[in-house]
Amino acid sequence: MVDKSEIISFEGNRPLASQDALDLLLSRVSVSRVGGELPSTDALQKIFTAALRAPDHAGLKPWRYLKVAGEQREKLGELFVSAKLQDDPHLDQAAIDKLKKKPLRAPLVIVVIASIQDHPKVPEIEQMLSAGASAQNMLLAAHMQGIGAMWRTGSMTYHSRVREGLGVAQNEKIIGFIYMGSIEGKTRLVPEMNVSQYVKDWN
């Protein structure tokens, strides 16, 4: 278990080098099996504060987040089902049940929404990337506090009925659902990374 305290210390505005923080960053894995209680208010505050520290051209803050917990997860499951039935009215009961249960895989599901604003210098792609970076910051902040998290999407992410049910506006896009909770069972091993395959000198 990771020591949750004092992961990074600050001196004024200058972060001190922290080998622990780097180790944590390099050891992040997605946790597909989560359960237990909701992350604490304090832990969640840190997770959302980390989200808001994502790089962000012109400080647009092109993101917002919806917390789905408790019975609201059942409502989200029902929304998924109604969206799917719109596409396929003959969906069988097993598929309906499976879909309905999806949000119950974690005590907390965070809907990550990119809110795209018109800006002369910041195109949509940059704002989407900022929102994506904010999602990654949440995964890291969860991991650093010993909380399991996984970024999921799937066809429901882009479905108009789901968008409508979640109150997603025309200028917004759901970029994912982050499932979060306490870690259950073994987590996957961090794979070996072949840096040189992806990084070259330009010459």
Ligand SMILES: Cc1cc2nc3c(=O)[nH]c(=O)nc-3n(C[C@H](O)[C@H](O)[C@H](O)COP(=O)(O)O)c2cc1C
């Ligand atoms: C935008 C996005 C959407 C994803 N959607 C899914 C998904 O729906 N289902 C899934 O199993 N993994 C999905 N993943 C991948 C997992 O979140 C995870 O990154 C992957 O399983 C690799 O695990 P790791 O993060 O431990 O390397 C998605 C990742 C991203 C960035």
